Amino acid sequence: MPPVFSHGDLRLYLLSLLAERPLHGYGIIQALSERTGGTYTPSAGTIYPRLAKLEDEGLVTKTQEGRTTIYEITDAGRAEVAQRADEIDGIQSGLSDSVRIIAESVRSNVREAMKSMRADFAAAAKQPPAPEEPPAEDPRAAARIQLARAETVLAGFRATIRADLRTHIARGGALTPELVDALTKDLDGVTARVRASLG
Structure with missing residues (x-):
């Protein structure tokens, strides 16, 4: 099966998910699985390094709520999501087509x-x-x-x-x-x- 996300698409899609609401790591993994109809459930080893990179770029912040780490998009992150809205729509359309074909x-x-x-x-x-x-x-x-x-x-x-x-x-x-x-x-x-x- 070909990769679900092309190079760089997962990073942008993570930002789009966090633009909707703050999420913890497992919530992000669940959201990705739901959005792809179960065709893609990434591992923690795939998601957390990308979240750390987004944090280093100033696009995401994280806070601790007890033992849970919550990730939230920054203003700079929202600006990138807004600027690249067409790309995000294209990614979502591609995911929908893949789910439909597999189903x-x-x-x-x-x-x-x-x-x-x-x-x-x-x-x-x-x-x-x-x-x-x-x-x-x-x-x-x-x-x-x-x-x-x-x-x-x-x-x-x-x-x-x-x-x-x-x-x-x-x-x-x-x-x-x-x-x-x-x-x-x-x-x-x-x-x-x-x-x-x-x-």
């Missing part, structure tokens, strides 16, 4: 996974009885075998989707509420059809 990619992957799952269910329903199935006079044993098959299919689906989602998140991808809602809706639909078939 669409995840939605597409989930849709493909759901199509594959429905195809697996359809194929399983059409398969002839396995040779090892018991004779018709033992319906409970036959039902237990089919239950085992169903559980295998469900376990495979869960493992695949879980692995795909975790890999996506580990690579810095976003997981939006809309995507989870769509997944929930599709699974609810499958649940309803299975229950209807069971009578």
Whole structure:
């Protein structure tokens, strides 16, 4: 995944965040994560050196509130934010585009996974009885075998989707509420059809 911020953009974006309100270090990290839809959660080792540099430049001050360090923008910092407002808007637009593209990619992957799952269910329903199935006079044993098959299919689906989602998140991808809602809706639909078939 390419860097979320180009050279110098993070410094300017930190100033724009502090222009909105004073923040402590963890609050800045949280704000960056929220603004990027979870695609970028910087480490303390990334944020604090930049805050120290902004302080050295006279653009930010810090005060202690108990054990918490609060960072606040100075007049000089506000002047730079105002002067470079167009650049900040461009950075925010780029972040929004990145979040949108990643979210669409995840939605597409989930849709493909759901199509594959429905195809697996359809194929399983059409398969002839396995040779090892018991004779018709033992319906409970036959039902237990089919239950085992169903559980295998469900376990495979869960493992695949879980692995795909975790890999996506580990690579810095976003997981939006809309995507989870769509997944929930599709699974609810499958649940309803299975229950209807069971009578």
